[in-house]
Amino acid sequence: MAKAGAGGAVLEIINARLPLADERHYYTLRAENGVWTAIGRQSGRLEPGGYLSLDMPEGAYAKRLDAEGKLVLPGLVDAHMHLDKAFSLPWAANRSGTLAEAIASYSRQAPLFAKGEIKARMTRMALQAVSYGTTSIRTHIDVHAEAGARVALRSVEAALEVKEKLAPWVRVQIFPMAPYRAQPGFGMELIGEMLAMGVDGIGGAPHLADEPEAHIDRIFELADRYGCPVDLHVDESDDPGMRTCVYIAERTAAYGMGGRVVAGHLCSLSAMNPEDAAYAIGRLAEAGVAAVTLPAANLYLQGRADRRAVRRGVTRVKELAAAGVPVAAASDNVHDPFHPFGRGDLLQIALITAYAAHMGAPSDLRQLLRMITEIPAGIIGISGYGIKAGCEADFVVIDARSPEELFAMQPERRWVYRAGSCLAAAAPPAAWADPALADEWAAARNVGFAGVLAER
Ligand SMILES: [Zn+2]
Structure with a gap:
């Protein structure tokens, strides 16, 4: 089973916006073995080059990604x-x-x-x-x-x-x-x-x-x-x-x-x-x-x-x-x-x-x-939390370019990572990286009276 954080691969994301830190600049985020190793400020927006868009289905689980200016929050x-x-x-x-x-x-x-x-x-x-x-x-x-x-x-x-x-x-x-x-x-x-x-x-x-x-x-x-x-x-x-x-x-x-x-x-x-x-x-x-x-x-x-x-x-x-x-x-x-x-x-x-x-x-x-994010993390005592070198690479990419857009639009499209591994991608088909959880994922996102009652 592909556990989160397994594989030890390097994950790199360019053109990320960090609304909890400094949203005026783009950032390059780098994680190894599920832990952030470097958070670097870019001097401007980078050309995607070999980096895949989050929108591409095959990009969902890729390791070199272009956030295209989307917001990245810690989990x-x-x-x-x-x-x-x-x-x-x-x-x-x-x-x-x-x-x-x-x-x-x-x-x-x-x-x-x-x-x-x-x-x-x-x-x-x-x-x-x-x-x-x-x-x-x-x-x-x-x-x-x-x-x-x-x-x-x-x-x-x-x-x-x-x-x-x-x-x-x-x-x-x-x-x-x-x-x-x-x-x-x-x-x-x-x-x-x-x-x-x-x-x-x-x-x-x-x-x-x-x-x-x-x-x-x-x-x-x-x-x-x-x-x-x-x-x-x-x-x-x-x-x-x-x-x-x-x-x-x-x-x-x-x-x-x-x-x-x-x-x-x-x-x-x-x-x-x-x-x-x-x-x-x-x-x-x-x-x-x-x-x-x-x-x-x-x-x-x-x-x-x-x-x-x-x-x-x-x-x-x-x-x-x-x-x-x-x-x-x-x-x-x-x-x-x-x-x-x-x-x-x-x-x-x-x-x-x-x-x-x-x-x-x-x-x-x-x-x-x-x-x-960081306030409840502090309240419930999570150590090593945040998008900072040395912290666990738990994060969510949200399809918005600013907090204002996030609150107004409440974007459905999110990409969720735990310890550097993609758990859920917004690009179709929305699915768990781990096939063992695919059914539970489907149930989770299609929950309703019918589903709950059928299970009863
Ligand atoms: Zn309660």
Whole structure:
């Protein structure tokens, strides 16, 4: 099987534009054995000579390519997905569109999903995300402890198997969510077992617990014991009085875990008055807590009870960033009761973030690209990331010449590389370089109700 990075060949790309670095010039990018060895600024645009166009079908897997001025970004980083829930909507409806019904609906259904079925949906979701340019994913995993250990462990076993199988194509980090409804002792015992099985850290949604602070205490105690990072769903609510984020910041500081704690959502922060929000943001910044905004799911789920000036649930992206909190944008849910849309495409998420957070200035567009690349890479702890000598040659070429064109046109045509090997090419026929994955690739790109239901 042709694993990514195998072959040890030299890859050279001329006439690339690097919007995260310096977009005024063209660059020549050179990788050997899947690692960037030289990134050189050109004095002007080079004649293609022996370099093949990305548009040519046979050029897709060539080693000397002419990017023709297209944008090249490092592999996109989706810092917050739910691979286990993806494409589950046909079996877990959400008629009210609220977070409460989404949770109840999915919880009823979760014990009925067989492991193979969960693995199939996770694989499809991950590969579909790769096809849009994502090469790193942090996924949260539901832990339905109230349904017993067997059900609770099933999704994590599935996730670990999918992570290993897809390792040549995409980096996956697994964060099981600490159960907030089960007996606390049993719930945390399960999470401990999962950490021993090899998951990457602890997730959770402590604002949903009866006693959020006690739940947060248990999560931090366990993280401290295992020396692992924490990534929580925080204050996913329209209630301005919901402010577990401040307690999470306190615990982060107390355990010296700055840089290893992520707060996702932070919806109630946007409902607070500006003074209270500034206080909470200050505590997060001081403690070194990073933030992830999930605008697609929150625009869909939040504000459902509002009858005028509907709250949108999207956190204070600009204020957090201005205070020095690293803020990433991520997908959250895809085609499940929490969010019926989406496709695991971070360019789409960046555009939704632009609308939701009022970010449209030229500097905003470049910041949004950082929010789906280097910022989440830093937040989830990927080392050796970027288009720089010595870093792994994970990247996506996008059919646009500027961030402005990228946001306006949302180009479908992308060429995705991992460790210097082409995983997916936009030029027809769109196919994986590895024939072993061709069927899964086809399924990933043709996913829909019909496909999902046929598999059932
Ligand atoms: Zn989530």
